[in-house]
Amino acid sequence: MTQRVACFTGRFQPFHNQHLEVLSALSHEFDRIIIGVTNPDLENLQEHAASQHRHTDSANPFSYESRVKIIKDSIAAQSQFNNLEIEIIPFDLNDSESWSVPEETVFALRIFSPWEASKLSLFSDLGFETLELPAPSIKLSASDIRESLKADDSAWENSVVPGAIATIKSEWQQTVLKVSA
Numbered sequence: 001m002t003q004r005v006a007c008f009t010g011r012f013q014p015f016h017n018q019h020l021e022v023l024s025a026l027s028h029e030f031d032r033i034i035i036g037v038t039n040p041d042l043e044n045l046q047e048h049a050a051s052q053h054r055h056t057d058s059a060n061p062f063s064y065e066s067r068v069k070i071i072k073d074s075i076a077a078q079s080q081f082n083n084l085e086i087e088i089i090p091f092d093l094n095d096s097e098s099w100s101v102p103e104e105t106v107f108a109l110r111i112f113s114p115w116e117a118s119k120l121s122l123f124s125d126l127g128f129e130t131l132e133l134p135a136p137s138i139k140l141s142a143s144d145i146r147e148s149l150k151a152d153d154s155a156w157e158n159s160v161v162p163g164a165i166a167t168i169k170s171e172w173q174q175t176v177l178k179v180s181a
Contacts, residue, residue, distance in 0.1 A: 009036035036091025
């Protein structure tokens with residue numbers, strides 16, 4: 001039997017509840033999910049016409065390693081993923097030759113803006129099957145979470161998995177210390 005593989009990509013700055021919703025939806029249809037963390041190299045961020053902020057330092061405070069920790073903590077306590085193979089990989093959208101995904105991978109996306117539509121086109125143009133998941137009427141914004149973290153209020157905590165709160169706080173503090181050094 002052929003294993004059904006989905007890939008869900010994002011910057012995950014940080015990983016939040018709507019990201020978890022996508023994983024949950026995919027877990028019902030696929031045997032393996034690859035989480036592709038985009039912008040893995042924060043020293044090599046590139047501007048894209050479909051997004052005004054994806055390449056800025058303020059939109060990318062968490063390192064690749066920090067994001068992997070946050071994602072792992074977010075999915076660790078979710079029993080629905082116990083029998084599912086989940087792999088987290090660096091995913092440079094600008095270098096398709098580096099993508100470590102099987103050729104039968106289905107790329108799953110929610111379309112909120114021209115940015116996600118451009119990713120859908122990228123994957124389709126490269127011959128990958130795509131799956132457009134319904135987008136919720138209200139988008140949870142990682143930008144809002146980062147703003148709440150900057151303001152040192154706890155409003156952001158309702159937007160993430162409780163098991164990841166301590167890791168996000170810790171990784172945020174490391175980011176703040178690095179910037180102030």
